[in-house]
Amino acid sequence: MMEPAMPGLQRMPLRYKFWAVNALALLCVLILVLVAMTLEQRSVNQARQEQARDLLRIWHGADPGELSGPLQPLVIEPDEQDPQLRHLAQSANSEPRWVPVSGLVLWGEEQLIGAWTLYQPGAQVLAVQVRGKSFQQIFIQRAGLYALAVFLLMLAVLAGSQLLIRFIEGHQRQLRRMAHYDGLTGLPNRVLAMNRLQHALERIKRRGGHLAVVFIDLDRFKTINDSYGHGFGDAVLQAVAERLQSRCREEDTLSRLGGDEFLLILESLSSPWQASQVARDLLSLLERPLLLADEREVYVSASLGIALFPGDGLDATELVRNADAAMFRAKSRGRNTYSHYLPCLTEQARERFELERALRTALANGELSLNYQPLVSLEHGQGLGAEVLLSWHSPSHGQVPPARFIPLAEDSGLIVPIGSWVLNQACQQAQQWRSQGLELETLAVNLSPVQFLHQDIVALVGAALESSGLPAQHLELEITEGALMHHSAQAEQTLKALKALGVRVALDDFGTGYSSLAYLRRFPLDKLKIDKSFLAEVPANQGDCQLVHTIIELAHNLGLRVLAEGIERSEQWHWLQTQHCELGQGFLFARPMPAEAFANWWAAQPLSATPQPVS
């Protein structure tokens, strides 16, 4: 970094700088006046000398030749013999002054500048005295003008320095603001928030009471940013800040820590449970759509983490860190909820951070691969297609299950590039198999709600089909209820556009979410996948049997095909056959496997199979 040129000057308070600048300006003005006076004095004196020479030239009728340099007076003694000279001398008295000679009188501006003459036979003027103007004379003559000039110059300097000071002070205020407030939302930034939290903690330590730190993180915000651009993301953040602020009391501090992270400091809580109430209020505030300046409506949700004082941390840094860990717990519990800090979360937060860091480079490092799990006809156990399942083998974390890394990828926005890669890779693979005679009826690819809602999924699917050459009717997209839940109108449009491409759509994990019948009726779906948790105790558990039976019947009534997930035992398969469930998937038939193994499995399957459990 460059050293400041004059560190002493930079540290000087502004008012001293002001006086220093003005004193310097005054000095400059004085020097300017002095220089002007000297120059004027010189030029006036020079003009006098010139006049005198001209005079001599006239009197002599010729060039006075030898007269060079400043002209000197010739002193006439009072006892001069010549009557005229004596008269001149007498007129002058003892005081030397200008005396007119033969009617020749020279006048300066206000003062007589005539000549001493030496009257000699022939009455010739021999010498002329030309006195220069003194400094004082010049000053007296021009005092008014100089005073006006000094006044005007000083006025200009004063006005200038005032303007400069205002500009600098404005700049300093802006810098102070920038150092403490977030430019986008106008909320206090991390520095000011930490500062206020420290002071609040000191107050609480002195007076007692409770304080809560609420860490707020928008769900899947990065995807909004990546999909719609940063301008849109900024507008969403501003609208969120405004919405959250509307719930805050004067003594609370809502701040933006950066990105999509906000921190709310709740002081003077009557009880620690009040923080949970505030968290619930904030979540319900965000349920209503945000109206952006351009009239667009956006839906967002947030995950909130709460850390309390006393109890969850000793100082500001620890409290914020623990509230952050609690927020991640809320995320892992399905987002759009809040969670309190638990001591075990600190370690989990560290692990999650490490995992996310590793995931960032996983795609580029070739650590991701695809497995294919057969989808079979339950009528005779014949393979009809495959579900594509992502697999991550990390050098540092080993085999990481999708249930662990997919939510991380969704939160960090990494699901967008990863999901695109999966789709393209899977379509290429399916088309390659088709060209080798391995004709899958269905290739099912999972779509994250993040991709479904925020990425231009229609264009992505279209491009993947086109570049691979896979006929659209062989591609099935698996979406979960979560994708349809919040933004139904948008989801309906996307689904219709996908269907127009010719692909099929399956509703995954049915029964684990809202299981809304309205979705089944409203959206153009082709298939329903019953979650494996419902099959686990079938056929032993009557209640589960009843439930699965109802789902199958309902789906059939709505014209949907049904696939049962997680079939591990023959009795499950046989029971499902009695229910006329046409499709299945599970370890009983085959586990997910790499492409090559899948091709072998497909080639080896008998035309009609009675499956054996696989190891």
Ligand SMILES: Nc1nc2c(ncn2[C@@H]2O[C@@H]3COP(=O)(O)O[C@H]4[C@@H](O)[C@H](n5cnc6c(=O)[nH]c(N)nc65)O[C@@H]4COP(=O)(O)O[C@H]3[C@H]2O)c(=O)[nH]1
């Ligand atoms: N216990 C048991 N499990 C069985 C059986 N048969 C299949 N499974 C497992 O059930 C999951 C089926 O996938 P899913 O419900 O779509 O659930 C998937 C899906 O939601 C998600 N996922 C996997 N790959 C992708 C992907 O490429 N994109 C997205 N967005 N999500 C993916 O991760 C979830 C878990 O994937 P996996 O761990 O591979 O787990 C797979 C599969 O290995 C069985 O008989 N018994």
